Structures are given as C-alpha cells and as structure tokens.
Amino acid sequence: MKKIETVLDHMLSHPTYAKLRQQSCFGLVKKALPATLQRGILFMYVKNRTLFFALKHPAFKMEFDYKLSLIKKLLSSLPPLQEACKVHEIEHVKAFVSKFSAAPEPKDSTEPRYRERAHSNFAIHAENEHLKSAFYAIRENVAKNRES
Numbered sequence: 654m655k656k657i658e659t660v661l662d663h664m665l666s667h668p669t670y671a672k673l674r675q676q677s678c679f680g681l682v683k684k685a686l687p688a689t690l691q692r693g694i695l696f697m698y699v700k701n702r703t704l705f706f707a708l709k710h711p712a713f714k715m716e717f718d719y720k721l722s723l724i725k726k727l728l729s730s731l732p733p734l735q736e737a738c739k740v741h742e743i744e745h746v747k748a749f750v751s752k753f754s755a756a757p758e759p760k761d762s763t764e765p766r767y768r769e770r771a772h773s774n775f776a777i778h779a780e781n782e783h784l785k786s787a788f789y790a791i792r793e794n795v796a797k798n799r800e801s
Contacts, residue, residue, distance in 0.1 A: 667792045675699070678738040689716060695751050702744045704728075707751035717748040769798040 663676050671782045680754070682704070686694075693713030698705050708714050717724075724746055773796035777788045 682728070682738070685731060686724065687720070690720065690724075693717070695753065699743060702742050704743045704746050705755075706746070706748040707750055709751070709752050714748055714750050717800070721746065721748075746790050769795060771799070773799065 657785055664670060665677075681698065683694060689715070693708045693710060693716070696707055697707070703713045706716060706717065728743060728746065775791045777785060777790065777792070779785045779788060
C-alpha cells in the first residue's frame with residue numbers, strides 16, 4: 654500500500670496541477686521571509702524567470718528593497734525552496750506596490766440596539782383564542798427583550 658506522501662507527490666507531478674505546485678512554491682518562499690515582509694505581501698507570481706512580489710504599502714516596498722540581497726540568498730541557498738521552485742527557474746526578484754488592496758475586514762454590525770422600554774404587564778382583553786395566543790406571544794417577547 655502506498656503512503657499518502659507518495660500519492661500526493663505523484664499527483665503534483667502531473668501537469669494539471671501546475672498551479673498547485675506554483676502556490677506551494679510561493680508558500681515556502683513566503684514562510685522563509687522575515688515576519689515584517691510576510692505581512693506586506695499581497696500576492697506573488699512568476700513571469701519571464703522573474704519572481705514578482707505585490708506589496709500592500711510603499712513602506713513594505715522600501716523594506717523589501719533594503720532586504721533584497723537576503724531574499725535572493727534565501728532562494729538560492731535553502732534546499733526546500735530550490736526543490737519546490739526548480740520548475741520556475743527564478744533568476745531575478747522584483748517588488749512593486751499593488752494598486753489592489755487586501756480584502757476588507759468585515760465590519761461589526763451597525764444595527765442600533767435599544768433597550769426595551771415596554772413592560773410585559775399589560776392586560777389581554779381579547780376573547781378570540783387566536784388573538785389571545787398572539788398577545789401572549791408578544792408579552793413573552795417583550796419580557797425576554799426587557800431582560801437582555
């Protein structure tokens with residue numbers, strides 16, 4: 654029986670999964686970078702043997718340019734990166750500030766919340782059973798809202 658690693662390696666070697674191999678390469682590159690640079694990366698891609706980093710802010714671009722030699726050294730010296738990214742044959746590394754922003758963070762609900770002002774001690778004078786049950790349900794809801 655084959656191990657799962659063998660099956661996954663065989664699947665990843667298939668040309669259909671080229672994008673998945675590329676993403677695993679980018680994930681390893683991102684993990685190898687310092688934490689300050691990891692936070693600034695929006696996405697990466699390879700074009701004409703050049704690895705492009707799209708960054709969030711010009712400050713990250715300045716930091717990236719400052720540590721460019723470190724990044725090139727990481728790409729050329731770490732065996733896991735060399736193995737994962739050998740298909741791309743990366744020769745150059747460049748960075749730019751993307752005009753696209755990261756996905757916006759979900760905002761908290763802006764629905765106003767008010768304290769219940771009504772009291773649940775009103776009298777019910779309805780004689781119809783259907784109406785009476787509706788009024789009792791309203792009374793219970795008012796009491797529940799008043800408590801919370």
